[in-house]
Amino acid sequence: MSIVTLKELLNIAENREIAVGAFSVGNMEMVLGAIKAAEKTNTPIIIQIAEVRLKTSPLEVIGPMMVAAAKNSTVDVCVHLDHGLNYETVEKALEIGFSSVMLDGSLLSFEDNINLTKKVVEKARKYGASVEAELGVVGGNEGGGKAHVIQCTDPEAAKEFCERTGVDALAVAIGNAHGHYKTQPELRLDILKEIDNVCSTPLVLHGGTGITPETFQECIRNGIRKINIATASFDAVVNASRKTLQDDKSNYFTLSSNIADGVCENIENHIKIFNMQILK
Numbered sequence: 001m002s003i004v005t006l007k008e009l010l011n012i013a014e015n016r017e018i019a020v021g022a023f024s025v026g027n028m029e030m031v032l033g034a035i036k037a038a039e040k041t042n043t044p045i046i047i048q049i050a051e052v053r054l055k056t057s058p059l060e061v062i063g064p065m066m067v068a069a070a071k072n073s074t075v076d077v078c079v080h081l082d083h084g085l086n087y088e089t090v091e092k093a094l095e096i097g098f099s100s101v102m103l104d105g106s107l108l109s110f111e112d113n114i115n116l117t118k119k120v121v122e123k124a125r126k127y128g129a130s131v132e133a134e135l136g137v138v139g140g141n142e143g144g145g146k147a148h149v150i151q152c153t154d155p156e157a158a159k160e161f162c163e164r165t166g167v168d169a170l171a172v173a174i175g176n177a178h179g180h181y182k183t184q185p186e187l188r189l190d191i192l193k194e195i196d197n198v199c200s201t202p203l204v205l206h207g208g209t210g211i212t213p214e215t216f217q218e219c220i221r222n223g224i225r226k227i228n229i230a231t232a233s234f235d236a237v238v239n240a241s242r243k244t245l246q247d248d249k250s251n252y253f254t255l256s257s258n259i260a261d262g263v264c265e266n267i268e269n270h271i272k273i274f275n276m277q278i279l280k
């Protein structure tokens with residue numbers, strides 16, 4: 001197996017009526033934990049990093065590590081740039097070998113978002129890479145700056161956007177938000193159904209941490225084919241670290257191993273849900 005594009009994994013997900021998990025990473029342990037979970041479950045996954053995380057995990061360092069891990073995995077893995085903020089970052093990710101990129105133009109006007117996304121699609125195609133875009137505004141934030149107010153995606157606008165840009169995946173806003181939810185989210189499944197009915201492009205759900213297994217699976221039944229998980233994995237790192245450091249005999253190597261295992265367990269659980277295998 002090897003590194004594959006987002007489009008390839010989305011085609012598999014569509015045929016099986018499941019969703020592929022996209023798991024954010026920020027260091028070596030998270031990368032290793034994600035790959036371990038994919039191999040243990042024999043399930044292709046996406047490993048990704050958002051541009052706001054590059055302040056602590058420089059792309060020129062974490063990127064090659066992600067690509068190498070994907071290429072050496074025993075299952076197919078897509079390496080994705082999540083929420084790119086600058087065209088230059090997209091170019092750099094493609095040069096490093098990422099098989100999928102996203103430049104988030106959701107805060108731009110509709111026409112500006114289309115024009116910028118078309119530029120990214122044209123660039124990515126030269127590398128044989130896939131492109132994800134976002135329409136509407138997913139709430140919360142990716143770990144820095146001002147939180148965004150949710151603006152649900154308009155179904156007809158989604159249809160036009162996908163037709164004019166040729167993107168491989170579209171992230172939609174249906175009441176979902178990045179980070180921890182203060183209360184249990186009430187997703188607008190009615191809007192998701194409308195988008196799925198008029199738009200043939202595979203749909204993406206951001207802000208997955210805190211959504212129930214039942215709601216995940218209802219989203220999957222209505223066109224969601226990629227689900228992003230970030231906060232839950234970062235929480236797994238913190239929790240594994242705290243637990244390990246309570247032991248006076250702990251050392252770096254134990255800490256590193258336990259962090260990878262904690263991330264692996266979190267991702268395994270999500271993989272099973274996204275493959276419609278379990279409800280907890």
